[in-house]
Amino acid sequence: MNETIHKQTRSVRDVVYETLKNGILSEQLSPEMHLKERALSEQLGVSTTPIKEALRRLELEGLVYTRPRRGTFVSTQIMKSVEEITLARSSLEGVAARLAASKITEEQKKQLGTIIEQMEVYTVAKNSDGLRKSNEAFHHFIIKAAKNDYIEKQITSLKAFANVVRKHALANVNELDRAYEEHHLIFTKVGSNDPDGAEEAMRDHIRRTLSFCKENKQGVNET
Incomplete structure (x- = not known):
């Protein structure tokens, strides 16, 4: 999960979501890993907006969870x-x-x-x-x-x-x-x-x- 996202036929937010989801399900992003929005945006070459949207979608699917005032983490109950x-x-x-x-x-x-x-x-x-x-x-x-x-x-x-x-x-x-x-x-x-x-x-x-x-x-x- 170390490639910059370039132009895609799908929207950037969908590509970011799929990239993070696949990273979690393949265990490249391990349980309890802190998913820092700024670091992810720099790694994927996108703004933090699609990162935020992707994390919200992933939370609805139970793949990540949010700790108040601490951030978003990969779930241990995948x-x-x-x-x-x-x-x-x-x-x-x-x-x-x-x-x-x-x-x-x-x-x-x-x-x-x-x-x-x-x-x-x-x-x-x-x-x-x-x-x-x-x-x-x-x-x-x-x-x-x-x-x-x-x-x-x-x-x-x-x-x-x-x-x-x-x-x-x-x-x-x-x-x-x-x-x-x-x-x-x-x-x-x-x-x-x-x-x-x-x-x-x-x-x-x-x-x-x-x-x-x-x-x-x-x-x-x-x-």
């Missing part, structure tokens, strides 16, 4: 926020899978099948990094196939939280086969135009993965 937001994401992606099952074309079914085949190859090879990337591509494809701009926007805003769960779950080789099986089930339900089954399979997959991370203490720092 996993709690990840858990709450992931539960919300499971419902949103469940609806996306439902819509995709109703709208997916035959050509899209073939494309999604190609992603599943890639996931199988990575699973057999125990390639966690490859499976993580194809996993992300699978979810992105489902969201696009849903053809709902509002849901896509909401899920995209939670991408950093999804990556935390996905990264830590797939770092455990014992999780690879289960992850592939669940994605194959989602693929089957979407491909057979089964909205109810697709929604249930997607929702259960995300919630089960979250439970796995909690049980195996795989996630960002929590006290």
